[in-house]
Amino acid sequence: MWIAELSRRTDVPVATIKYYLREGLLPPGESVGATRSRYDESHVRRLRLIRALAEAGGLSLARIRGVLTAVDEESREMHEVLGAAHNALLPDxxxxxxxxxxxxxxxxxxxxxxxxxxxxxxxxxxxxxxxxxxxxxxxxxxxxxxxxxxxxxxxxxxxxxxxxGDRQHTVETTVLLTALGGPVLLALRRLAQQNASAHRYNAVRRSCP
Amino acid sequence: MWIAELSRRTDVPVATIKYYLREGLLPPGESVGATRSRYDESHVRRLRLIRALAEAGGLSLARIRGVLTAVDEESREMHEVLGAAHNALLPDxxxxxxxxxxxxxxxxxxxxxxxxxxxxxxxxxxxxxxxxxxxxxxxxxxxxxxxxxxxxxxxxxxxxxxxxGDRQHTVETTVLLTALGGPVLLALRRLAQQNASAHRYNAVRRSCP
DNA sequence: TAATATTGGAAAGTGATACTCTCCAAAAGT
DNA sequence: ACTTTTGGAGAGTATCACTTTCCAATATTA
Structure with a gap:
């Protein structure tokens, strides 16, 4: 697929995709002639992953780059990938x-x-x-x-x-769950706090028999 | 105390304190003449709170302003303050x-x-x-x-x-625990994940009897 | 074949955020 | 008298994450 379709499939503007390519967040497509490159499903997945980490996970592009690098390290053992990805999430x-x-x-x-x-x-x-x-x-x-x-x-x-099973998939899921599970967990905690505080301060609507 | 001492006590540059005053994050000191204002312990506490929320909690100044406004609402019931503060932490x-x-x-x-x-x-x-x-x-x-x-x-x-006890103190502690407890909780979760993953992928150093 | 559209690539521009710096005249300290 | 500090305001800076503009080289369409 061409860049326009990649943009349509992912809802990411072409200019932004080019920017991600320049920044090395997205691997380049297969070059076909001087002014054309072909992209595939892996680009769609990668782009969606980037957007999810940025928008829902609140990660900066610099951190995302680090996480992706850790994810792409084929050589590592599975249990090392998690540590590397975690480290990439945090300041140096x-x-x-x-x-x-x-x-x-x-x-x-x-x-x-x-x-x-x-x-x-x-x-x-x-x-x-x-x-x-x-x-x-x-x-x-x-x-x-x-x-x-x-x-x-x-x-x-x-x-x-x-x-x-599929290593790449497992690794991606792990990163996603770590990054996007955080907001989920924190939101649940705040909701639970609101409930606990309602109980402590007797603000619960009581039943009236 | 003068602004210089407030700066020294909190490790926040004078220019930044002035900026926070302009932005309404810090209430103005008691004006003493045209070129002097006196600050007190409440300013020290407020400044430290702002810095903690910004640096450790990772909140933007806009969110901090919202949280402080919610905190300062004297009229609300205790259990309402928490909800208001939580809402201030999130996008509109x-x-x-x-x-x-x-x-x-x-x-x-x-x-x-x-x-x-x-x-x-x-x-x-x-x-x-x-x-x-x-x-x-x-x-x-x-x-x-x-x-x-x-x-x-x-x-x-x-x-x-x-x-x-002291309402102001309780409210401040609540906000702090919500905002700074998050990073603590997430760090612990990542550490626990690393441990769990080490177990799952058999990377645990086993004892050799 | 001519007109129009799309692409890769690069540079420059944008808007938001959070300061930081410079300047000033009034006032305080020495 | 002289140096320092202050409040106040404006301008300047750095970073981030794009977005815009430009180009010449192709592709597509009429």
Missing amino acids: TIEASPDSLARVDRLLKDHDWQVDQESRDRALLASALDALEKVGYQLDDDLLETYATTAQQTAEAEVAHLPS | TIEASPDSLARVDRLLKDHDWQVDQESRDRALLASALDALEKVGYQLDDDLLETYATTAQQTAEAEVAHLPS
């Missing part, structure tokens, strides 16, 4: 206090979580704890504990639902 | 398919969640579901179920940990 350098870092490591150890020592999520979590402390709120140990427990339940269910 | 208009919207409403009903009909989180959740579908991934009912259950556990623990 994250500063965290040794205290928070130690707290995170203790948490990982207590829960027996096998996590790559290089995972940036360790530092990110620590820095988030630091940020909370800087505004005078320190997260209770048992609240953090609840967070960890529920996160584990969530993650186990997610990983269990991952498709097996 | 969110488009979602009737199907997803219905699915969300069914979920709320099944879990007996009392949620304001105007809550934008309903639409946001539905639109996130739509986004997943658009890339060809539809969220399993039982995965969504797990999400909802864990979200409820999380939210209940959070609301239970909210301080009681």
